[in-house]
Amino acid sequence: SxxxxxxxxxxxxxxxxxxxxxLKRIDRATTLCDGSRQENSAEHSWHLALYALALADHAPIDVSIFRVIRMLLLHDLVEIDAGDAPIYAQTEASQKEIAQAELAAADRIFGILPASEGAALRALWDEFEAAETADARFAKALDRFQPPIQNLASGGLSWKRNGVGFDMIEARVGATIRRSVPLLWQHIAPRIRAVTGI
Amino acid sequence: SxxxxxxxxxxxxxxxxxxxxxLKRIDRATTLCDGSRQENSAEHSWHLALYALALADHAPIDVSIFRVIRMLLLHDLVEIDAGDAPIYAQTEASQKEIAQAELAAADRIFGILPASEGAALRALWDEFEAAETADARFAKALDRFQPPIQNLASGGLSWKRNGVGFDMIEARVGATIRRSVPLLWQHIAPRIRAVTGI
Ligand SMILES: [Ca+2]
Incomplete structure (x- = not known):
């Protein structure tokens, strides 16, 4: 039409x-594997979509990888207005503020598109944020799994920089990974323990 | 299993x-929209996948957007070994050399994966390179459509830097876009003419 x-x-x-x-100008706390610079949210989003492709065999059986990839491509767009909030620096109060800023950003950014298309992509973003469906939980798990892989490659650079220990990683990252794919957490937990030294 | x-x-x-x-360390000739720096191939790949999502309604009817997105996520991985070859700098001889380097890179990089998975992703990359299927042609069209959008936003920065005029853009970019989605080329051709001034 x-x-x-x-x-x-x-x-x-x-x-x-x-x-x-x-989004290419929004820097995250995590560095590239070689530690040469911080990763930005656009290349992070690409990497996550590739994670979804390469790790599709590990997804719970009811997961649609195409829906997961669409969510991952979109999930950080709100950071254009709201910025990236490093997961280990968040408090209950800051999370509330961030959530409000992100909602306003989603209204503005998806609102640029023709109405029905903007609404469809916005619904995917809402679903990701709510983390209640199997697709959203797998997408969230990958979003938590990739940074430790980068960190392990660099010898734990951004964990050390930010004074983050195993217990905090397990609480803020491990729990979300385990909820969708326990095996992925089992795979990295002992390596994280070895690097963080606790 | x-x-x-x-x-x-x-x-x-x-x-x-x-x-x-x-791939986050491979810089391309094109800059970000604001001209602040060159774009890298990882964030470029993310952006292309988002182009495929947002422009899905313009794809020829036999195109599978999921296959297109998978191709786009993978299409530049070979640049990790072979580098990015700016499209306006290519000659027949350089293209042959690049093609050989990219084939060796594909063998090495997809070869890291479990065999059947590596073969499946490699087949998608081969299909993209051959540009014979509707999916590959749409993916290629987006790969040619995004850089002019970035360039137009920056007032033609990388065209001016590299002395590229409308005829060359039409030959190396326009033809590939038009072959899959004539409307997209019609949309940008007059704007490119206005910026390149010819
Ligand atoms: Ca390229």
């Missing part, structure tokens, strides 16, 4: 995609 | 994913 296929729809989609470009 | 779900398979997949991290 004219609404989804006309020149106006292309213009809106290209405006959304140009807006998304700004 | 033990082959795809055991500890060895996880170790191989994590090694592949850690190897993929190096």
């Amino acid at each position: 004219g609404l989804t296929l006309g020149a106006e729809a292309i213009t809106a989609r290209c405006a959304f995609l140009a807006e998304a470009d700004q | 033990g082959l795809t779900l055991g500890a060895e398979a996880i170790t191989a997949r994590c090694a592949f994913l850690a190897e993929a991290d190096q």
